[in-house]
Amino acid sequence: MKKEYGALVVGAGIGGIRSALDLAETGLKVALIDARPSLGGILAQLDHQFPSDHCGMCKMLPLTQRDQSSQYCLRKGLFHKNIDIYLHTELSNLEGDPGKFQATLSRRSTFIDSTRCVSCGLCAEVCPARVPSEFNAGLAQRTAVYLPVPHNIPNHYVVDLDNCQRCWRCYEACPTKAIDFKFEQRKDFHIVVATPDEQLAQDFPLWFKDENFPVHPTSSGEDALKLLAEGLDCGLMLLDLDLPQAEAERTLRRALELRPNLAVVLLAAPGKERDKDGGKDKVAAALLKLGAREVLAKPLRQAQAVPWLDKLFMRLVSDESFSIEVGAVILAAGFECYDPAASPGGCADLLLYGSHPGVLTSLEFERLASPTGPSQGLLTRPGDGKPLRRIAWLQCVGSRDVKKNADLCSSFCCMVSIKQALLAKRRSHDEAETTIFYMDMRTNGRDYQRYRDEAENEAGVRFVPARPHTILPGPDGDILVQYFDYAGELREEVFDALVLAVGARPPKSMERLAQAAGIEVNDSGFCATKYLSPNRTSRLGVFAAGAFGEPTDIRGSLIQAGAAAMGASRMIRVYHGPRDETPEAEPEYTDVSRQVPRVLMALCTSCPTLERNVDSELLHQRMATLPGVVKVVDVQRACTREGWEALRQEAELAAPNRVLIGACLPYVHVPRLRELGEALKLNPALMDVVDIHTASFSGRDTSFGGHAACLASCATGAGACDCGEGARTNEMGSLLAMAAAKLLGADPSTLPQATPVSPQALVVGGGLAGMTAAMGIADQGFKVVLVEEAEHLGGQAMNLRYTLEGDDPVRFMEDLVEQVEKNPNIRVLKDSRVVLSRGKAGRFVTVVATGEGMAHTLHHGATILATGGHEAKVYEYGNRVRKCVLTQLELEQRLAAGSVDASSLSGVAMIQCWRSREESRNYCSRVCCQGALKNILMLKKRNPGLPVYVFYRDIMTTGFAEHYYTEARRSGAIFIRYTPDSRPQVDFKDDKPVITALDPVLGAQIELHPDLLVLSSGVEPGDAAEIADLFGVGLTSDGFFQEAESKWRPVDFLKHGIFACGLALGPATMRDSLLSAKAAAQRVVRILSEKQLSCGNVVAEVRDTLCSRCGRCISVCPYGARALDLDRDKIVVDELLCQGCGSCMAACPNSATVLRGFHDEQVMAVIDAALAVQPSAAARL
Amino acid sequence: MQELIMTPQMQGEPMPGAAFEPAIVAFVCNWCTYTAADLAGTSRMVQSPNVRLVRMMCTGMVDPKYIIKALLGGADAVLISGCHPGDCHYINGNYKARRRVKLLMEILPRFGIDSRRIKLTWVGASEGNEFAATVNRFAAEIKELGPIDTRSLPLL
């Protein structure tokens, strides 16, 4: 029966994971697939991310309903009740329409059975193949059977068949027989060879004798078909194109009728015949279209044909293709880093990439600086290992380059270079000198300008505005870089290493994915999306998330992913109707709090590693003596279905109220505890899995000799041999004792009852962001109250007249306002203000006062703050005073209204970054560069000869907007760079602006007499201080909302249940606001879609009789989950906000507050168990 | 009620012939350090077998009385390892741990417990080699420092 999923997410990079989590948390089942054998995409290779220079992926994990998902570092892996993860799987076809898609997925086999592999690594030790490792970006080598990413748990090994040398050593070395090359199925894999060439017909059977493939050579197509007709179970047919074309085609068509999934391979004669009549190519192409699999060039040599056919056999037998039914599809396949050594568009020769060890791409540098990298995190040059002390970064490699079909800006490489420069300084304890060569330093995120200033002023990173043209091998293995600085001097510098800030390219499998998903691709090769509907692809029901639509940084990807999740969730709800099936009933567990603790301990003794290294009989005896342990049982291979069944029967027999399983890789079993809990009617919190497997490995001798070998070699024989078995058994014994002690102290009482959720949302602010968010929530069937201060909806976006990409924002806003006002689920309160708000996630109570003095009290489950912002007020240079000085917004409105006639103008000057990116407002307002370009193109369209001069510091056109910057230059606008200390001076002569400034290229003062001066004054947040402390949320120093985590929770607040979006979060274009609004809407739907929010297993409780109300725990709680209830004079814990971090427990001197699962006596018992000295083996004898 | 059958380890001097094996209790945070420990374990970086990891949700949860309990209970050393400042899943748990260890470093060394027996380190999620190196170095250091003298004292 075909599996049903709410959504299919293609690509398990950070964007994919975010979309999957956002959907899974609203209760939808999600299938998450990725072509790579590991989770995390490019992020698994990055350890630090700007602007916080820290890792923080785990902050993306759900906060409420925590126990549905994994609660450990995301690098290890992801588990969620509603997400099924298929790795090594690609989308091969997508039919049907939204709400009912049929997706066929093809999964390339890894040839290793994931339930058997215990990642002991012995196969990798014996594998002779050496291939550049993708994880370490080619800097290190890996074997053909390898571990894709060291962190992932369960991290099973993978066979890379293409580089496998078929020596089968790994097959022999594997202790648990997890590697399966399907040897025995070879003898019934019949191969039919239809070829007129006798020599080939004789050779084939000989060649494949030792592989014992049954080969049936036939001289013509008919004989082959006869064989098939007689019922031969044929696996592969080789069709020689030397046969007449008609016969070959008939044979192929007939064969596919007899065996629909038969693999047919064409044997094409070598080049010269083909050209004679040119027919063979066309024939091959035709047959391929008909269903032939691939073409193999003749003449075949045994050394090349046998491995090829053997591998094809293995793929045919092991790979599988299955189809699932999904409501919506999200494509989050991300991007590939530009490879300078790529043959057609590469620049390896110019930049010595590949020939000089010191020239690295930014990804390679990232791996170099990572502790799991080739040099264990020491910054040494690959090759001669020289410590890197003088490092240079070269920006825009493979981006902003018209000749390499990359007229786009990858938008993250500038910030990545600054981060890597800071990382290099920190790793080398400030000895490294770092230089960044750039054209425009694109730091247009909200905190990014401060990040750059800090790097430049405090950390001493040197920024050089120049584009090195010549890279030469320097003295003793260093690199000589020649460049022209802005003053026109030719400079030459020597560096230890040169890092190329490589841009983004569409993923390699892009056209295959686009063809499979049926979506169009834009001219840069990325998925085509429109400006004002950013994550809709060309096909309805298929959404683009993360950097798949447009190259963007991690924060952008996450917001895009959230928006795509909202689009998909809305699509599913619209086509499936309100979710009919009732949420599965909460399984009720028997209350064991009255019973004496009885622990059942199950030891999985299946792996050979265990028997050889541990004296299991002594272990059993020791464990039986543990307090509270009533039964110790052995289970064979607990990781398999039948092993798990055996364990369940044992458990039902012993009827324990605690279950402890000693097995390998606990993360595989933890999700299964839920089933066991239902079977035994025992709360899974009273069960635990402990990893006894790693212990049996680590320790001095990792060889497999174990105790036996040690006894033989160790003279004392029965003496206390400290190397092998004694230490292992001790370690395992204490691990189990510790786990048992913890379980003994587990608190069996039921969790505090869940808080019911009022299924309504409150949106404060009726601008573009507020309305989009309200629509996003209302369309998914929830009530929304939209509160707007002004008399009408629309906010700042109503002032826009046209966009850079040529959309019409005016009509877009009119439609949006009309939809919001007509939507039955949205109640609009205009000219009204929030007066008071109390409560927590799921149960907010807010009082809104309307203009006519009416006060509404609203009960809602979540809140979105979208108070927006406005154009910054700039009063210098005659702005607002003189007629000839405008801001970009006024110019846009006048151009649209026609009050400014471009053809009558004789010259226009523009000044960018006016009073932005300076101390009073030290952030880039992100919209003015695009605004300026939009106006320039409009002016030039109406008057091509009009001279336009733009004074700029850095043009911030990230993503595809770069194309319009090139257009603006091509249209004749002259861009003149200025620095904060040589600012253009403006004064006025007979009511016309006169601008004098230094043109750095000419090195000369120029004086312009335009008749219009346009200032880009940037963006300021609305006055949100009052709203902020009404809802108890924070503001940044510039007055924007301070989100919980700028990268991983971009639209959430630290206080759960309140979200923010739009201009109030930071400067944003219309597209950014739309995206953050949709992402915020999906976060709200995540809360509203639950009937009641239950808290996690690990949550704090207050034992009131012991508490002396000192308030220490209130101030120490990072989530503000604790409060002093004045009238009941008690400390009250809000179970929803509490994330179980335990800070309160450590702050309370007399453990008046305790954390479920980590009571003081529990931890003390664990410490005792850890220190209980185990008698060595000798004592037993 | 059975009890934990443990033969008496020693009256004063360690078992003849067996070298001194330090017993080290490590309080590790569930997020970054536990991932590094798993990474060190699965990638076979040799770890001394005498370190027992006690998994806490965050180093901010490590109460000074756990450290005192461990040292008095016979642990030769205590390692507290958490995420780098700024990486903490709970935003500022590691800053609290740092202050509490600072307080203990002022008290316990005055009673002859060598300050090297308590160690606070920050280990990132992918620093498996760093964690293994820290643990191995720490175990070697304690082994050379010798057993803690609380084990033989008739006190608790």
Added chain:
Amino acid sequence: MKNMHTPIAFTPAPLVFQDEALAEIQSMVRACMQCGTCTASCPNSFAMDLAPRQMWRMLLFGLKQEVLESRTFWLCSSCYSCTLRCPRGLPLTAAMAALKRLAAAEGDAVNRKKALFYQEFMQNVEQNGRIQEMGFMCHYFLAMHDPLLPLEYGPLGLKLLAKGKLHLGDSTQRGRLGPLFAKVRSMEEAS
């Protein structure tokens, strides 16, 4: 780049497109983003008074006089390395050639004098079907009306003579290219 740093104070007049020869060259280099790769990769840039990057800039500003006074475009030996490496894909060598033509056509006496070398060269080729070094030299020195010039090229000339590079002249190819030049002239009149 000798006189680089003397500030050139001027006021760029509003560009009125009456001079479409200049506009045609401007449209070639309009998308320049001043990255300086052309200047750096030009082998003769050491001898140029205005760096190519600055020359394009002044061109965009419409400073035709200052551009025509400089020697930069005359020194371009069209090795095409700047065109190859310009990240904007601009036809820089073609622009240099266009400037030469513009200078020859509208330039002042100094420019016309510099254009003489090219005119004499082409005439020599048109007459003899190939370059006759000796004939060409005589005509060029005569046209330059500068008696000292031959002496300046004296040592170079002897070296070429020793190596047999100075072709004394024969008439086998005479007039062979006549129709080609005629065709080119007719096309020039037509455009």
Added chain:
Amino acid sequence: MGSIARIEVTDGNPVAALQGFCARLLADGEISAVLAPRRLPGNGGTMPALVADPEQFHDVDPLAPSFRLSAARMLTRLTRGADEGGLVAALLRPCEVRAFIELCKLNQGSLENTLLVSLDCPGAFTNADTGRFSGNRGNAEALLGFLRADGRGDFDGMQIARACRTCEHPTGAEADLSICLFGQDPAKGLLLMANTPRGEGFMTRLGLPEASDDGARAKALDVLLTERRAAQEQMFAETTAATSDMSGLSTFLSACVNCYNCRTACPVCYCKECVFLTDVFEHKPWQYMSWARQRGALKMPTDTVFFHLTRLAHMSTACVGCGQCSNACPNDVPVMELFKTIAASTQKAFDYEAGRDPGEAPPLSVFREHEFTELTGGLD
């Protein structure tokens, strides 16, 4: 230093003068009651009493060198939460004032509801000796001798408690009003100083005659402090030597019977119930058996050193050195010496002084991003 007034002493009886002072305090409308030490009927010495009736001051004796328990905890109970009636005036020793300030930082009491009056403290005898000093049993002459000697030297063959001998805070500058004894002739008159605005307000209302500080007090204080700091250094050295290793510490605490009396008497140990009395330390039989087997033999009751170390960790940064712990210990365990020595070093480490300033947050209640990087080897 705020204005200074004079408390007249008639016919050489300073105690009567202070009783009059208390009565005048009570007469003021804002003060609803006065907490002051009152003589006990039987064996002499004083205990705090909450006097609400002006006539009942006849046996109040704030000057008696008797310090049976710290009144700080009592005051917190009187001033906790919203103030119903008027203020409570409290005559306290400097260490009681500082202990009260520490408790207010922990929301146990509030400074707004009380008028703190601190007395210059010449020190007091241990509870065992208090009864035997004649001055405590009505011998006014002996009391005047004691006050004039600023508590230095022997009285009836006894010295003041070691905690007081090593105390370097004999004056309570943090209180609203201070009654100055040092450098004054108790028979003639005492000085009254106001340290806070509220103290100023009451001073003027009391209408005491103006006075000027002739520096005698500072001189006497100087002499006293040098002597006490020397005694303190000597005590620290002694204790550090005695507890330089764990066996030293265990012999130091060998007499302890886990009665936790020192915790009950300690003013800054504010827990309702000490964690060592809660279920956390109610060990099960098998735990005792396993420890016994582990170590061979097990001292009972267990968790002795554990208790003292944990208490050090909890309150050494708040210890004001009042000595009540040794006072309350039935088996004369030198608890005060141990806690004052450790408290000195932990408070210096965090650059914090218990009770110095109500606004200064206790060390373990604030956390900063960049600090103590030397702990993790310079790694931030």
